[in-house]
Amino acid sequence: MKHGPDIARIAALIGDPARANILSALMSGKALTASELAGEAGVSASTASSHLGRLLEGGLVKEARQGRHKYFALAGEDVAQVLEVLMGFAAGQGHLRTRTGPKDAQLREARVCYNHLAGSRGIQLYDSLFARDFMELRGDDLFLTEAGQGFVRTLGVDFDQLVKSRAPVCRTCLDWSARRPHLAGSLGRALFKRFEMMGWAYRVRDTRAVQFSSDGLRQFNMAFPVNPGSHG
Amino acid sequence: MKHGPDIARIAALIGDPARANILSALMSGKALTASELAGEAGVSASTASSHLGRLLEGGLVKEARQGRHKYFALAGEDVAQVLEVLMGFAAGQGHLRTRTGPKDAQLREARVCYNHLAGSRGIQLYDSLFARDFMELRGDDLFLTEAGQGFVRTLGVDFDQLVKSRAPVCRTCLDWSARRPHLAGSLGRALFKRFEMMGWAYRVRDTRAVQFSSDGLRQFNMAFPVNPGSHG
DNA sequence: CTAATATTTCGATCTGGATCGAATTGTGCG
DNA sequence: CGCACAATTCGATCCAGATCGAAATATTAG
Secondary structure, X not given: OOOOEOHHHHHHHHOOHHHHHHHHHHOOOOOEEHXXXXXXHOOOHHHHHXXXXXXXXXXXXXXXXXXXXXXXXXXXXXXXXXXXXXXXXXXXXXXXXXXXXXXXXXXXXXXXXXXXXXXXXXXXXXXXXXXXXXXXXXXXXXXXXXXXXXXXXXXXXXXXXXXXXXXXXXXXXXXXOOOOEEEEHHHHHHHHHHHHHOOOEEEOOOOOEEEEOHHHHHHHHHHOOOOOOOXX | OOOOEOHXXXXXXXXXXXXXXXXXXXXXXXXXXXXXXXXXXXXXXXXXXXXXXXXXXXXXXXXXXEOOEEEEXXXXXXXXXXXXXXXXXXXXXXXXXXXXXXXXXXHHHOEEEOOXXXXXHHHHHHHHHHHXXXXXXXXXXXXXXXXXXXXXXXXOOOHHHHHHOOOOOOEEEEOOOOOOEEEEHHHHHHHHHHHHHOOOEEEOOOXXXXXXXXXXXXXXXXXXXXXXXXXX
């Protein structure tokens, strides 16, 4: 009866507890098999398969066969974005599934959002890039400046490679806890991958939490300093 | 079976077509009666009432009795935010309920997001405030600079009044069409209200679309100039 | 090829919740 | 007070879809 995008369709997909659990599990960015996801969601393999079929058709997840396993992952950052915002709202509603624990604080500090860094550290990264004129807005899109491109290269990011692929390099993703944008896009993913490779940070098993090593945090803070009050 | 916020609960609320229509209708920012919403959703009064009860309990809408009518509105900007992002994703999925028409182009240009300006004009406003150093980031939050406070006063916004109320003055809302943040918060609301009062823009009946008058647009462009490539 | 494991399909069941119309309650108007 | 209209409650119906177990199918390992 109405105009506008069909939000009911996709909200209904997320609205089932089993599917929501599946999607939440995939927010870690790791691709998981159908049986693993069945376990996460607490349902039988057959029901999980049915749910995955639906999510697939709905464009929320994608599959990748690999050997005898079939791996599932979120279809893209758009999906992660939607889930982030939903989580942010649900959390704000005070309807946390489990009471707020120490794990939660860690998630606010640093976590992975599908494949890029989120949480306070993610925001720090985003702000720092702006503050140092490494990133800027042109029209409606984010771009790295010349200086910014040089900068990320010093961090070991193959920038030319990123540009070659058709995926957007810089993109905004809204933060779960702080309600502030942070850096997504292929650059966001590449940077986080570098942090992992350089041993600055690592993922906590079976969680979205990201743990910085003490030395890694120092290096991170040097690479992405914060100058309060000088956004731009 | 999992950690993290209960997104299924709220997604399920949005996931019903009738409720989604109700929420979409409320995105116009206007408060509507139960019967009006029933009409929007295309269901009987009794079912609408039931849905509204659910939405109320779920914290997505709030009610305000006024005379013999009971007006419903979105519970807050958080809700509008969630709906915006969902719409953005659904639209990107190519699952528009109706094919993209002229109306749609107008929505991209300027529309109301709950109570503040969104679309290209909303982004222009947001960017311009940054470019002219009227708004800045301190830590995780947005603030108006001294100059910015003076500026909005020249537009007729009672800034002190905004600060007095406990609601956040500046807040980010992610844009539906352009995937870029724009200004929400009580300032976003106040500014849009001023645009209406000054006759710069008016809402198109029964739509979220915002139409600028030709003179109003000129004034708007003067007040919020765009300097491409100089974000900050 | 055969065995083992992963995944999907099928058939059957069961239930939450969406829906409506009629009756009831609530509120303001005259 | 009583009428008119708004809104909710109630009772009844009905169905999409969530679920499972078992059987069928795929895929790799040996």
